[in-house]
Amino acid sequence: MQRKNRFRLILGIVLIVALAALLIGYFALRKPAEKSGTSTPSVSLTDSSSTELPTGLAKADPTMKSAASSNTANQKAASSVGQTASGQAEENWVTPVTVKIDPQKWYLTLVSIKYRLPENYQPELTYPVKGIDRPLDARVTPHYVEMYNAAKADGCTLTPYSGWRSISRQKSNYENKVSNYMKEGNSRAKAEQLAAEWILPPGASEHNMGLSMDIVNTQESFENTKEFKWLQEHAADYGFILRYPKDKASITKVAYEPWHWRYVGVEDAKKIKASGKCLEEYLGIYNS
Ligand SMILES: [Zn+2]
Numbered sequence: 001m002q003r004k005n006r007f008r009l010i011l012g013i014v015l016i017v018a019l020a021a022l023l024i025g026y027f028a029l030r031k032p033a034e035k036s037g038t039s040t041p042s043v044s045l046t047d048s049s050s051t052e053l054p055t056g057l058a059k060a061d062p063t064m065k066s067a068a069s070s071n072t073a074n075q076k077a078a079s080s081v082g083q084t085a086s087g088q089a090e091e092n093w094v095t096p097v098t099v100k101i102d103p104q105k106w107y108l109t110l111v112s113i114k115y116r117l118p119e120n121y122q123p124e125l126t127y128p129v130k131g132i133d134r135p136l137d138a139r140v141t142p143h144y145v146e147m148y149n150a151a152k153a154d155g156c157t158l159t160p161y162s163g164w165r166s167i168s169r170q171k172s173n174y175e176n177k178v179s180n181y182m183k184e185g186n187s188r189a190k191a192e193q194l195a196a197e198w199i200l201p202p203g204a205s206e207h208n209m210g211l212s213m214d215i216v217n218t219q220e221s222f223e224n225t226k227e228f229k230w231l232q233e234h235a236a237d238y239g240f241i242l243r244y245p246k247d248k249a250s251i252t253k254v255a256y257e258p259w260h261w262r263y264v265g266v267e268d269a270k271k272i273k274a275s276g277k278c279l280e281e282y283l284g285i286y287n288s
Pocket of ligand 1: 162207212213214257259260261
């Protein structure tokens with residue numbers, strides 16, 4: 001009888017412990033899922049227009065984080081060392097210029113932290129992949145579709161992750177970030193620099209023009225996917241270039257983005273690829 005009671009007691013404890021473990025496990029798994037949305041970069045759940053950073057990639061990849069801002073980050077670290085850091089940061093901060101679009105060569109427009117689109121810029125938009133709400137400039141869409149289908153035939157899926165994004169949306173997100181940094185006691189100029197570390201100013205993002213697509217199909221680093229290899233080999237044949245190469249960040253002022261592909265037309269894409277230059281070098285237009 002006593003033995004039976006002891007057995008029941010042990011059984012009861014085991015059951016309680018198991019239940020507690022289940023509950024802990026459930027909440028531990030649930031929290032990050034709620035925070036980061038979905039683990040796969042499912043296009044339906046991410047609002048690309050609401051944020052500069054694809055949420056799923058925000059931690060792994062500093063999407064759209066400008067190299068200018070990496071400087072700022074370095075200077076942030078250096079600011080405790082001496083006064084020169086902030087002075088340097090002011091110097092490095094670009095004076096924006098409103099970009100002029102050549103109607104004949106619209107596809108070669110350089111949009112960057114320095115060369116910004118006019119606030120009222122609005123391309124005509126179409127959607128390259130049915131059922132996926134990621135528009136591009138209507139003149140670029142057919143080229144993306146062509147590339148998408150060719151890749152598909154080779155077993156690669158170039159899922160659109162982030163295409164065109166409105167300037168007004170970009171502006172409100174950027175201004176939110178700026179005002180947060182100003183609340184922390186930074187000057188407007190400093191707050192702008194710090195904000196640009198996370199989100200490019202309105203008109204400075206190629207996504208505002210609708211000529212670029214962020215292509216993501218897996219959770220792993222896009223650089224290691226067969227899709228990335230395919231793009232490196234074939235994208236130029238459809239007019240697309242890797243806009244922010246690893247070794248050109250000091251020129252583009254944007255950190256390496258293996259997922260960001262920009263339309264420049266077939267002829268120029270092939271030339272750019274063969275030259276090993278980034279768009280700034282190819283056009284001879286620089287950001288500083
Ligand atoms: Zn992008």
